Amino acid sequence: MAPPPPKELPGFYYDPDKNRYFPIRGLIPGAATRRPAPPPPPAEPPVPQAAAAGCSKRARQPELLHAREMYGGGVIFSNKRKSTFMRQCQYAQASQPMVWKYKGTALVADKALEELYATIQTPNGLKESKVLVTGSMNGTVRLYGLGTAIVNFEAEMEFLPEPAWTPLVKQKASMNSALASIWSAETAFSNFSSSVTCIKRLQHHFPGVGNFNSSSQRALVATLGSGESGGSIYIMDLSDTIELAMGSFNAYRGNIIQVASFNRTIWTADCNSDGTQAVIGTNSGAAFFDLERRALSWMYHCKSDILSQQFMQSGNVVLCGLRNGSIFPLDVRQRQHNSPTELSSPGTARRTVPLTPRRHNRWRNQADNTKSSRAVAMSSAVCSLVVLSSDEHYFLGSSMDGSIKLFDLRLIQKGPIQSYAGHVNSHTHLPLVVDPSETLLLSGGEDCTVRIWSIKTGEQIFAQSVAGSLFTAFCWPESGRDLHNSSMFGLNHSWGAWMGSRDGLFYMHGT
Structure with a gap:
C-alpha cells in the first residue's frame, strides 16, 4: 500500500527526497527570482477590419451591427481610437453618400441656402411643409417646395433629380430609390x-411682420450693394397661410420687407438665436442692428473688409472674420452709439442709414485693445465662421487659401x-457647414471636390468631385420631425445636405 501524501503545514514545505519538512524563508539577497507570470490582459473587442484600414476603407454597416451585438452600443475601437457605435455609423454613412442634381436649376443657388417652413391650406386642411429658400449672385430669391402639399399647385414647375455621383456599392440601389x-x-x-449676400433663419416674432408666432418661418436676407447704392437687409416672412386656390406658389408672394439700407457694401450678416438682433459686416467695419427698435449701433471700424460673422449662442458675442486673416470677438453689449433708422413702418423702410463712425478716442482705443488681446490670425482672408452649439467656446473658421481650423475661444491666443x-x-x-449632431464637417473647394471630415479627430472621411463647378453655398438642415411621411427629405435618409453651385442645386444624403 502506497504511503499517504504528506500533510501541508503552514509555513513549511515537504522535500520528498529528504523526506522532511523545511521552513519557508525569505529570498536570499542577490539571488535570482522567478516572478509568477502576470495574468493575461483582458481581451479587447476586435477592431473591424475595414475601420482599422483608415480613411480609404471604413467599417461597413454589417460589421458595425456585429460589433454592437457583440460588445454593446458603448465604446468601440476604430483606427486605434476610442469611438462609439453611433459615431462609427455616421462615419460609414458619410463615406459612401449619394449626390443628386436637380435639372434646370443653374444660377439659382450659388450664394445662399436655407430651409424654412410654410403653412399650406390643402383640401384636407392645414399642413406644414418644408421650403428651400435659395439666393443667387444675380440677386434673385426663389422658393422650392419640398413637401407633398406643394404637389397640388397646378401652376408649379417640377424639377427632377438625376444622379450626380453614386458609390459603386450603391449603383443598383440608386435606380430603385430616386x-x-x-x-x-x-x-x-x-x-x-445686387447679389444676395446671405439668408439666415430667424426664430423669433417681432412687431410689424405678422402675428403668427411660429419658429423657422422667417429669415434675414442681406444684399451686397452695387455702384453708388449700398447693401440692404430684408425680412422674409412665410408665416401667412398659403392658399392652394391661388394657383401658384409664388402668387402668394409672402412678405419680404426692407428694414434698412446702408451706404456701405454688406459682405455678410448674422442674427442672434431669438431673431431680435442682427450684425452686419461691411467694407469698413461691423454694425449692430436692433430688428425690433430699428436702431443701428456702430460696433467696430477697420480698414479691412469683414467677410464673415457668427453670433455665439449666448447672443452677447459675435465673431468677425476679416479679409486680412484676423478673427476677433466683439461684445455687442459694449456698442458705442445708436443711430435710429427713423422708419415709422415696414412699408416706409427705404431710407438709407449712414454708417459713419464717431471719432471718439476712447471708443477707438477700446476696439483696438479688444482686437489685439483676443484676435487670432489665419493665413488668408477669413470667409466662413461656424460656432458649435454643443459648446460655444469652440468655433470653426475657413480661409481662402483652403485652410480650415477649429479654435477654442478660451485659448484663442494659442492658435x-x-x-x-x-x-x-x-x-x-x-x-463651411456642420451636421445637426456636430459630428461631421462639410465643405467644397476650387478643385470642385466635396470633402467631409470628422470634427473631433480631423480625419477626412469623404473626398470626391461630384460637379463641374465649385460649391459656394451649403445648408445642412436640422433632422427633426418629418412633416410629410412620403417625403424623401427626412425620414427615408439618415442625413441630407443641400449644396449650391453655378451648375445648379444638389442634394447629398446618406442611406
Missing part, C-alpha cells in the same frame, strides 16, 4: 438690384486646436 422632385414657380420670389487638411483653394469663398 430622390423626390421639388416644385417652384417659373418666376423668382423676389429680385434685388487652432485642430486642422482639417485636403482642400484646394486660392481666392474663392470657402463655405
